Each structure stands twice: as structure tokens, then as C-alpha cells.
Amino acid sequence: MIELTIRETADFLLNRDHFLILCHRNPDGDTLGSGYALRNALRALGKQAQLICNDLPGRKFSYLFPTEELKSHTDARIETVVSVDVADCNLLGSALSVYQNRIDLAIDHHRSHRPFAPFALVDKNAAANCEIIYRLLLEMKAEITKELADFLYAGIMTDTGCFCYRNVTPATHRIAADLIALGADFGEINHQLFEVISQRELLLQKKVLEDLTYHCGGKVAMITITLDLLHKTKVSESELDGITALPRKIEGVEIGIVIKQRGEEEYKISMRSSGLIDVSKICEKFQGGGHVGAAGCTLYGDLDSVKERLLYAVEEVF
Ligand SMILES: [Mn+2]
Known part of the structure; x- marks a missing residue:
């Protein structure tokens, strides 16, 4: 496995096309936020990108992440396969296991990351994978729209338990602040994800x-x-x-x-x-x-x- 820097990963993505992005099974806000943000950013840069997941998001995520856009397979032409927030290729789930040996790039932040892709961008100090995606999108000069800011903010809140967990760093807060400045609807996201209970x-x-x-x-x-x-x-x-x-x-x-x-x-x-x-x-x-x-x-x-x-x-x- 070759570990890439943010800059190298940005070039890696900018030089390729026809992306398939994979989330981990039983998706949480961080893998979804990472996947939706990266997919939409790549599309805005004029590239083809699909996002798939073994399972549909739960009720509370569906308001933010359109479930009809998430499938467990794709018929699209695939050249570059990227996993987001996946610590181990077994965590893709059975429907996505066919891609286990086809992943070109893994973007992850888990301390327990077990290498499975030839290229990886792994930052174990990032509280959320969405922090890494945010940096990556800036490096790629992708426009971070309000929609993308919502996705990334939701991911950071999920993995930090609304800034409560001890994985939070000053950088986590700075990125969240940037995302709010870019329009992330923090009040509604936190209400929907952490307060509403059925x-x-x-x-x-x-x-x-x-x-x-x-x-x-x-x-x-x-x-x-x-x-x-x-x-x-x-x-x-x-x-x-x-x-x-x-x-x-x-x-x-x-x-x-x-x-x-x-x-x-x-x-x-x-x-x-x-x-x-x-x-x-x-x-x-x-x-x-x-x-x-x-x-x-x-x-x-x-x-x-x-x-x-x-x-x-x-x-x-x-
Ligand atoms: Mn995560």
C-alpha cells in the first residue's frame, strides 16, 4: 500500500474518471457524508461518479442523504473505485464484497485501518473521515456548496458525538466552523440526528x-x-x-x-x-x-x- 498525501490524492482523483465510491455497511453519518460529498464534488468537476452501499441509511439520515440515490450495485462504467470511512474491506458488506479486490484508493481515519487498497489516504488523527474529505475538496479546488457543507458537517457531528468524544481536535472545530460559514444548517442537522427519537x-x-x-x-x-x-x-x-x-x-x-x-x-x-x-x-x-x-x-x-x-x-x- 502506498500512502498518499492530500495533494497526491487530489491529483490522483483529478487525473481519473468514472468513479465508484463505496460506503461501509450499516452506514453512519460519516461514511455517508464522505461519500455524498465526494461524489457530488467529482460530478461538479465534470466527472462520472456513483455511490453505493450495502444498506440503505436509517430513518434519521434519510432526510439529509437521498436514499433513492443509494443502491447496492451499479451498471455504470467503472474505472476508479474509492472507499470512504472503511476500516476493513469486510465492512463493505456482502453486496459489495465483489469490489473487495478492486478498490484503488481507500480514504479512512480509523486507527484500526487494515490496508486493502494499493493507494490510501489515512489520517488517524482526524476525528471524522469528513475532515479528510473537506481538506481534499479544498485541495481539488472543488466548490463546497451548502449541500456539501451539510453532508460534511453531519459526518463530523456523527463521529464526534456533537464534539463530545475525545477524538476532537482544534482542527475538528475549525473545519466545522468553516462548514457553518459555508452554509451548513447545524441547528437542523443536530436536531434531526441527535434529538429526534421515534x-x-x-x-x-x-x-x-x-x-x-x-x-x-x-x-x-x-x-x-x-x-x-x-x-x-x-x-x-x-x-x-x-x-x-x-x-x-x-x-x-x-x-x-x-x-x-x-x-x-x-x-x-x-x-x-x-x-x-x-x-x-x-x-x-x-x-x-x-x-x-x-x-x-x-x-x-x-x-x-x-x-x-x-x-x-x-x-x-x-
Ligand atoms: Mn468515521
Whole structure:
């Protein structure tokens, strides 16, 4: 893998055409913001660009990111494949797995980035991938319209939890300030993404919180979301962000763990830390990864054994 600078990446993109941009599965605001902004900027520069994703964005993202523009495949002519905010090519999802070995350039900010493309622009100090895309668009002299500013601002807010996470740097604030100056509708974006909650989500939260457990003397809080519960409350996977952040917010809790059932014996684990403990290290033990304050992995087996293995790994770090 050859690591490119922002300038080299700008030239790389300016010298090519017929782009296919790939988001990661279960898309969040950062991969969507990066993808939509890069795609629209390339189009404005007179190039052909498509954006695809394994899954459609959740309800709260659909107001900002037009879902009808996002498909899981394309028939367009493809010359250059770029992934955005994808830490590992497995995270493209099954529908996009055909592109795993065709990616020319990876633009990412994950500390756990596992190289999969011949060229990469990886800035592990960027709180959000959208920070990198913003710099890249400036370098390409692309016009950052209000629409693009909205996309990029939403990505930064998503990955920084509205500037709350410890990955935030002075540069994060400066870029967000630039985006607001360019017209980003910060009030509406933050309201839609972080305040609005559906009645179904609230019902799910209520049910899940009834079974919340504490471990390690109250330093760890854990909740489980079963498929049965999702079915009963009709909440989709993409609407679980609010509840994923909940256990970590409890006083004295240093690690919040959310166990989400994916299949009969498959569980997706999301870990959030208050920043003192690097949860990506814990998740790496289970072939997962992420950031210091937010990471994930997948465990297989029955729920009791999944919890036991997880708690064993967590106890080790205290
Ligand atoms: Mn990201």
C-alpha cells in the first residue's frame, strides 16, 4: 500500500474518471457524508461518479442523504473505485464484497485501518473521515456548496458525538466552523440526528434498560438487544445509535457494552468508553477494531457464552 498525501490524492482523483465510491455497511453519518460529498464534488468537476452501499441509511439520515440515490450495485462504467470511512474491506458488506479486490484508493481515519487498497489516504488523527474529505475538496479546488457543507458537517457531528468524544481536535472545530460559514444548517442537522427519537425507539430503550447489568464494580454497564425485541418493537438496526450510547453515559461507567443479536448464534458487540480505556484493544482480541472511545466486534455462540467471553476480556483491562 502506498500512502498518499492530500495533494497526491487530489491529483490522483483529478487525473481519473468514472468513479465508484463505496460506503461501509450499516452506514453512519460519516461514511455517508464522505461519500455524498465526494461524489457530488467529482460530478461538479465534470466527472462520472456513483455511490453505493450495502444498506440503505436509517430513518434519521434519510432526510439529509437521498436514499433513492443509494443502491447496492451499479451498471455504470467503472474505472476508479474509492472507499470512504472503511476500516476493513469486510465492512463493505456482502453486496459489495465483489469490489473487495478492486478498490484503488481507500480514504479512512480509523486507527484500526487494515490496508486493502494499493493507494490510501489515512489520517488517524482526524476525528471524522469528513475532515479528510473537506481538506481534499479544498485541495481539488472543488466548490463546497451548502449541500456539501451539510453532508460534511453531519459526518463530523456523527463521529464526534456533537464534539463530545475525545477524538476532537482544534482542527475538528475549525473545519466545522468553516462548514457553518459555508452554509451548513447545524441547528437542523443536530436536531434531526441527535434529538429526534421515534416512539418505537423509545419503547425499545425502555425494554432494553429493564435488563441492563453492571459489572466490574459498576465500571461496566451492559445491555442486550435481541432479534425478538427488534421484531416486537419494529425498530431497525439503523435506529440503534441512541441506545448504543446509553450505557456509557451512566455515572461511574467507564465502558458501555451493547450486545446486538444478528443471527441465531451471532452477536455484534459495540463498546463505548469514556476515553480512559482503549476499547479498540479489547475488540481487537475478537478480530474487531475501531477507535479508542468506540469500537466493535462480532462474537459467535450462545448469548451466555458471548457475555462470559466479553466480560473476561473486559475484566483483564481493569
Ligand atoms: Mn468515521
